[in-house]
Amino acid sequence: MNSPPPLLDAAALAAAGRTPPAPFRIASLDEAGNARELTLLRLLRVLPGKRIVGEGHETGAENTRRLVKLFIDPHSGRRWRQEHQGILALTAAGVPTPPVIAAHALRGGGHALLTAFLDGATTLLDAWRPLAARPPGDPAAIALLAPAFALLGRAHSAGLSHNDLHFGNFLLHEGVLHLIDGDAVHNHGSGPLEEKHAARDLAMLLAQLPRAWGGNLNWDGPFAPLLDAYCAASPRPLSAAATGRALTAERAWRLTDYLSKTGRDCSLFKVTQSPGRFTALVRAEADTLEPLLTDPDRWMDAGEPLKRGNTCTVTRVENGGRALVVKRYNLKNLRHALSRFWRPSRAWHSWREGHRLRLFGIPTPAPLALIEERRGPLRGRAWLVTEHCPGPSLLAHLPPDAPPPQAEATALRELFTALHRERISHGDLTATNLLWNGSAIELIDLDAMRQHRSAAAHARAWQRDRRRLLRNWPEESPLHRWLDENLPR
Numbered sequence: 001m002n003s004p005p006p007l008l009d010a011a012a013l014a015a016a017g018r019t020p021p022a023p024f025r026i027a028s029l030d031e032a033g034n035a036r037e038l039t040l041l042r043l044l045r046v047l048p049g050k051r052i053v054g055e056g057h058e059t060g061a062e063n064t065r066r067l068v069k070l071f072i073d074p075h076s077g078r079r080w081r082q083e084h085q086g087i088l089a090l091t092a093a094g095v096p097t098p099p100v101i102a103a104h105a106l107r108g109g110g111h112a113l114l115t116a117f118l119d120g121a122t123t124l125l126d127a128w129r130p131l132a133a134r135p136p137g138d139p140a141a142i143a144l145l146a147p148a149f150a151l152l153g154r155a156h157s158a159g160l161s162h163n164d165l166h167f168g169n170f171l172l173h174e175g176v177l178h179l180i181d182g183d184a185v186h187n188h189g190s191g192p193l194e195e196k197h198a199a200r201d202l203a204m205l206l207a208q209l210p211r212a213w214g215g216n217l218n219w220d221g222p223f224a225p226l227l228d229a230y231c232a233a234s235p236r237p238l239s240a241a242a243t244g245r246a247l248t249a250e251r252a253w254r255l256t257d258y259l260s261k262t263g264r265d266c267s268l269f270k271v272t273q274s275p276g277r278f279t280a281l282v283r284a285e286a287d288t289l290e291p292l293l294t295d296p297d298r299w300m301d302a303g304e305p306l307k308r309g310n311t312c313t314v315t316r317v318e319n320g321g322r323a324l325v326v327k328r329y330n331l332k333n334l335r336h337a338l339s340r341f342w343r344p345s346r347a348w349h350s351w352r353e354g355h356r357l358r359l360f361g362i363p364t365p366a367p368l369a370l371i372e373e374r375r376g377p378l379r380g381r382a383w384l385v386t387e388h389c390p391g392p393s394l395l396a397h398l399p400p401d402a403p404p405p406q407a408e409a410t411a412l413r414e415l416f417t418a419l420h421r422e423r424i425s426h427g428d429l430t431a432t433n434l435l436w437n438g439s440a441i442e443l444i445d446l447d448a449m450r451q452h453r454s455a456a457a458h459a460r461a462w463q464r465d466r467r468r469l470l471r472n473w474p475e476e477s478p479l480h481r482w483l484d485e486n487l488p489r
Contacts, residue, residue, distance in 0.1 A: 007025045010076075017049070022041065024039070030102065038056055040052070040054040040055070051076075052069070052072060053070075067115045073110070084182065085185075086185030096178045100113065125168045137225070148177060151233070157193075161186045206223060207247060296326055299326060303317035310330065324387060325388045349448075356451065365442060367386050369385040389442045397436045413486060416487055417488065423454075426449055427448025428448050
């Protein structure tokens, strides 16, 4: 006979960090103070020391699956109540959401909330991914997204706001779209939500849509059908000015928030620090990259050298059947080391700028991991691990005696339109730092990349980038003339 799963409490779950030993049992008290027991069969989300979400059941009801949220922080009562009240408010407003089944206190501290389990549900994000590369305004994309905007309009008409709106918080189940995460719901009173709160919520959804690729994937124009779906459910129309201001602010916040996560331990990134080393990597890649990160120099010695310089060494390596690039930033002498000790390494800068470009949808080999040698605040050598782009550089790919082919010409216009719009300068825009992957141009060597706050500062930096790129080909060549005519001025 199989033994039952271990019986844990909130303190043990908090101590387990990101890896609670599912399945497990936990004791609770129902509303009448009677002892109950919950079993979590599998974990769906873990916020270490704060919250655990999983699929489970109550003792005696093994055949009825529930979504179980365990609030295990010592001060979890406020979050638990907010989650409960938020779900009730959505339900009262006629916004589909999994209903509350039970709300319990846990024995020994903490709280539990049980809602209906939507078996077979998928997130709107999962449904959106296959459509994300389609042109803005694509009918299938509009048909998928419009119901989410309509749900938001319905919530706003009841005076409800939601401060964590993203496609992952919408669930599709048996043809019905549900809005989840009651903890993020705030009730502002009866009647339509006032404009500043409504515009902020709407901007959170709109900011999920891409806008990086010049005219191809820029959703800034084709918002109208989505706004129509929102307005059909909300009696208070929003001004274009308020929506525009909120969207600008939301995009700026998303960028700042995402870049801050690249340097701290969170659900997206795994960050560890020891007395002599700092490591940051994409959490989903942790198991695959662990052997490489343990001894990157050994992997580089066995790999294919791409560049050997005094200040950096670049090598192509094979990891689990996938080609990666490891770039080591060297310290060529004591003077060079002293000049770098107090500053963030060039690997750190490239790591952040790579993620900045990826967030904007601008092609660059995906940054996977960063290592820095550290002694307190002092930095030594550093390594950057990225995906490998097998394509040739534009210097090798584009002959100077002809304009670029149509595909490359389009990719060049789109790339520089996106960079120009986001006020990003590269700092070393040689043709060897632009790689053709067969459908797009990928930027590499991001050590000196910068996003400028002012248009004037960007204009000066862009002129330097522009001149540096044009110098790769003779001034009288057709390719040089085409670039001069087509690059932003």
